[in-house]
Amino acid sequence: MGFSSKCFFVFTLFSLINVSICDPRATEAALICANRTAAQSDRQVYVESFLEAMDSITPLVGREKFGAVINGTGNNTVYAFGECMKDLSQTDCNLCFAQCKTQILRCLPFQRLVTGGRLYYDGCFLRYDYYRFFNESLSSVDRTICGNKSFAGNQSLFSDNVGKLVRDLEFGGLRNDGFLTAVVSSGNLSVYGLAQCWEFVNGSACRRCLSDAVLKIGSCAPKEEGRVLNTGCYVRYSTQRFFNNSATDTPPAGNGGGSNRLAVILATTLGISAFLLFVSAVSFFVRRKILKQKREKQQLGALIRTVNKSKLNISYETLEKAANYFNNSNKLGQGGSGSVYKGILPDGQVVAIKRLFFNTRQWVDHFFNEVNLISGIHHKNLVTLLGCSITGPESLLVYEYVPNHSLADYVFDTKNLQPLTWSQRYKIVLGTAEGLTYLHEESKLRIIHRDIKLSNVLLDEDFTAKIADFGLARLFPEDRSHISTAIAGTLGYMAPEYVVRGILTEKADVYSFGVLVVEVVCGKKNNYVFKNTNSLLQQLWNLYGMGKCNEAVDPLLEGNFNKEEASKLLQVGLVCVQASAELRPSMSSVVKMLSENHEIPQPTQPPFLNSGSSEFSPFNLHGKRFFGQPSSSTQSSGNKLTESWIEPR
Ligand SMILES: *[C@@H]1O[C@H](CO)[C@@H](O)[C@H](O)[C@H]1NC(C)=O
Ligand SMILES: *[C@@H]1O[C@H](CO)[C@@H](O)[C@H](O)[C@H]1NC(C)=O
Ligand SMILES: *[C@@H]1O[C@H](CO)[C@@H](O)[C@H](O)[C@H]1NC(C)=O
Ligand SMILES: *[C@@H]1O[C@H](CO)[C@@H](O)[C@H](O)[C@H]1NC(C)=O
Numbered sequence: 001m002g003f004s005s006k007c008f009f010v011f012t013l014f015s016l017i018n019v020s021i022c023d024p025r026a027t028e029a030a031l032i033c034a035n036r037t038a039a040q041s042d043r044q045v046y047v048e049s050f051l052e053a054m055d056s057i058t059p060l061v062g063r064e065k066f067g068a069v070i071n072g073t074g075n076n077t078v079y080a081f082g083e084c085m086k087d088l089s090q091t092d093c094n095l096c097f098a099q100c101k102t103q104i105l106r107c108l109p110f111q112r113l114v115t116g117g118r119l120y121y122d123g124c125f126l127r128y129d130y131y132r133f134f135n136e137s138l139s140s141v142d143r144t145i146c147g148n149k150s151f152a153g154n155q156s157l158f159s160d161n162v163g164k165l166v167r168d169l170e171f172g173g174l175r176n177d178g179f180l181t182a183v184v185s186s187g188n189l190s191v192y193g194l195a196q197c198w199e200f201v202n203g204s205a206c207r208r209c210l211s212d213a214v215l216k217i218g219s220c221a222p223k224e225e226g227r228v229l230n231t232g233c234y235v236r237y238s239t240q241r242f243f244n245n246s247a248t249d250t251p252p253a254g255n256g257g258g259s260n261r262l263a264v265i266l267a268t269t270l271g272i273s274a275f276l277l278f279v280s281a282v283s284f285f286v287r288r289k290i291l292k293q294k295r296e297k298q299q300l301g302a303l304i305r306t307v308n309k310s311k312l313n314i315s316y317e318t319l320e321k322a323a324n325y326f327n328n329s330n331k332l333g334q335g336g337s338g339s340v341y342k343g344i345l346p347d348g349q350v351v352a353i354k355r356l357f358f359n360t361r362q363w364v365d366h367f368f369n370e371v372n373l374i375s376g377i378h379h380k381n382l383v384t385l386l387g388c389s390i391t392g393p394e395s396l397l398v399y400e401y402v403p404n405h406s407l408a409d410y411v412f413d414t415k416n417l418q419p420l421t422w423s424q425r426y427k428i429v430l431g432t433a434e435g436l437t438y439l440h441e442e443s444k445l446r447i448i449h450r451d452i453k454l455s456n457v458l459l460d461e462d463f464t465a466k467i468a469d470f471g472l473a474r475l476f477p478e479d480r481s482h483i484s485t486a487i488a489g490t491l492g493y494m495a496p497e498y499v500v501r502g503i504l505t506e507k508a509d510v511y512s513f514g515v516l517v518v519e520v521v522c523g524k525k526n527n528y529v530f531k532n533t534n535s536l537l538q539q540l541w542n543l544y545g546m547g548k549c550n551e552a553v554d555p556l557l558e559g560n561f562n563k564e565e566a567s568k569l570l571q572v573g574l575v576c577v578q579a580s581a582e583l584r585p586s587m588s589s590v591v592k593m594l595s596e597n598h599e600i601p602q603p604t605q606p607p608f609l610n611s612g613s614s615e616f617s618p619f620n621l622h623g624k625r626f627f628g629q630p631s632s633s634t635q636s637s638g639n640k641l642t643e644s645w646i647e648p649r
């Protein structure tokens with residue numbers, strides 16, 4: 001084998017390695033949540049700003065591999081910054097970032113909204129905070145994370161190499177794109193390193209950040225792995241080649257510069273034994289790659305079969321165009337799981353396109369199965385799922401377009417709409433109950449909606465209620481964070497056993513339905529349970545005790561309502577929001593109560609009512625204290641709340 005053919009051979013192997021080791025590096029290095037929480041009263045607004053920021057940062061990262069956005073106003077402003085490692089391909093960057101976005105929600109559990117968080121992945125980084133932090137380089141929460149395995153060979157040699165490597169990184173980092181990878185080899189021992197400053201950290205700040213990181217990472221040797229996660233930069237070394245090498249080598253622009261350099265490295269630092277080791281490593285990677293490809297092919301085959309069978313797949317490009325490239329003017333709404341846009345398909349059909357906040361690629365098979373099952377569900381009171389797309393940077397769901405706004409728009413009068421008449425309200429409540437009965441008891445799947453609220457009940461031309469977003473939770477069984485964001489906005493609708501203990505049965509939907517009934521009849525929002533004792537449910541309970549239930553009916557009706565029906569609806573509402581899940585009726589019995597005059601049981605009291613003297617009444621259930629009494633510090637308003645009221649499970 002002549003020198004140049006040997007080089008060619010090695011070079012070919014090298015490109016194979018590059019491909020095979022290339023992955024989004026979506027492994028978590030650290031999640032750091034800040035120590036500062038949003039005011040309980042601002043919860044909803046804050047979550048909205050946060051989701052807007054995540055929505056608007058995604059296309060930026062999808063284009064340039066970094067992005068910074070500012071969304072919201074006042075105390076609910078969210079600053080967000082995301083960046084991928086510069087050696088990742090754009091596709092890998094998208095994958096890493098999608099994963100990162102879903103996981104940073106762990107800083108926003110529904111119990112308290114933390115107004116800052118940083119998530120370091122090995123392939124990407126995401127931070128959100130309440131102030132403009134984009135050019136910061138160092139802070140007190142910076143972390144050094146060493147591997148837990150010590151290098152087995154000559155440790156002093158290893159430490160020397162790490163030292164040399166990090167010095168290379170420190171000085172190499174001064175390049176103007178703030179990124180460098182390096183390799184130090186001696187004997188059969190190689191150490192690989194990567195350093196990157198975030199985009200808005202300027203030259204001098206980057207230098208400071210890297211010097212600090214290099215100082216700290218040195219302490220990791222002789223561990224095989226070390227990372228420093230600074231505010232403005234990321235440094236990692238490892239005995240594994242973890243980065244995409246081609247980004248650092250001079251591009252092989254026909255003159256073989258890359259292979260020449262490789263040859264020099266080989267000639268000077270690698271002995272024959274190292275070369276053999278290298279070859280065996282290469283064959284290992286190649287085999288792994290082939291296996292992986294085979295597995296992917298199998299998965300893809302199954303996927304294509306499912307798609308063809310279901311005819312549900314619509315290409316991303318088609319949908320993107322249909323929604324006018326997700327222009328803000330096409331936006332219909334924003335929920336915990338994504339934003340919804342109006343779109344017109346090429347055949348003229350008007351649809352609603354939901355742009356999922358969550359990446360579905362990791363569980364593509366499962367996703368398609370579920371979409372298939374859910375698309376088989378048809379009921380006059382459920383929004384029909386028409387299709388989906390998983391090929392683009394984001395996953396999309398396509399629904400039938402329901403023209404007449406959501407129930408929330410009417411009841412909370414956000415859009416100056418004509419108030420609903422009594423008969424419309426009755427019909428909507430009954431339709432919602434029928435839709436839920438179908439989901440719980442009649443469909444093959446037994447779906448618990450989990451997020452029944454006014455904004456998830458849409459109205460068509462003749463004011464038939466259509467429940468939206470059912471089955472969404474089924475699509476993300478592993479993704480608990482989806483659920484907690486959805487929850488963050490809708491705490492007022494949540495059954496106590498679900499909030500506190502995570503117990504989820506159909507009766508949680510029955511509770512939310514009860515709140516919905518009361519809101520529709522009274523024309524008011526049920527305040528978040530902790531906020532004050534004067535919640536809608538409490539007022540109604542008090543009136544019910546005095547036999548004056550009908551005084552709670554929406555004054556906008558000006559008395560134009562059927563008194564008997566009104567008392568019936570309110571009593572059904574109260575029966576559904578009882579503290580004890582066992583006492584709540586099933587949805588099919590609710591339908592019977594509403595449509596066939598079945599007897600309605602006497603309600604017991606809703607879960608949170610109490611004395612009414614203290615501003616925050618403790619949560620009682622069967623005489624037991626349900627929620628800890630918040631300390632007085634939690635009562636101050638603004639962003640200074642620090643207590644966690646409910647311990648995370
Ligand atoms: C949060 O802040 C308090 C006081 O400001 C401090 O004592 C505590 O250690 C901080 N906790 C974390 C995790 O930073
Ligand atoms: C969020 O911020 C970005 C830029 O900071 C902006 O382009 C986008 O329109 C904002 N989104 C909303 C809904 O305000
Ligand atoms: C960040 O930029 C702001 C101006 O936007 C400047 O006032 C501040 O000093 C900068 N901070 C750092 C750490 O570079
Ligand atoms: C090293 O850490 C990994 C995960 O971080 C863990 O699974 C493994 O058990 C640890 N090994 C030792 C020897 O502690």
Ligand SMILES: *[C@@H]1O[C@H](CO)[C@@H](O)[C@H](O)[C@H]1NC(C)=O
Nearest residue numbers: 152153154187188189271273
């Ligand atoms: C190669 O590394 C192993 C440990 O990984 C060590 O035991 C061996 O002595 C090394 N061989 C040479 C030639 O340096």
Ligand SMILES: *[C@@H]1O[C@H](CO)[C@@H](O)[C@H](O)[C@H]1NC(C)=O
Nearest residue numbers: 153154155156157158160161
């Ligand atoms: C370890 O490497 C150093 C060079 O850094 C060398 O002087 C020493 O002899 C080596 N020790 C062993 C046990 O191989």
Ligand SMILES: *[C@@H]1O[C@H](CO)[C@@H](O)[C@H](O)[C@H]1NC(C)=O
Nearest residue numbers: 135136137201202203204205
């Ligand atoms: C970089 O940021 C620092 C503040 O951290 C500032 O003092 C310095 O002037 C900036 N340098 C340049 C070149 O913008």
Ligand SMILES: *[C@@H]1O[C@H](CO)[C@@H](O)[C@H](O)[C@H]1NC(C)=O
Nearest residue numbers: 018019022087089244246247
């Ligand atoms: C490696 O990085 C280069 C330059 O950023 C990029 O063009 C290439 O697609 C990457 N290769 C892989 C397999 O990710």
Ligand SMILES: *[C@@H]1O[C@H](CO)[C@@H](O)[C@H](O)[C@H]1NC(C)=O
Nearest residue numbers: 073074075076637638639640
């Ligand atoms: C923001 O929060 C502070 C307390 O942290 C409060 O004093 C201020 O009024 C709030 N501002 C707005 C606009 O809500």
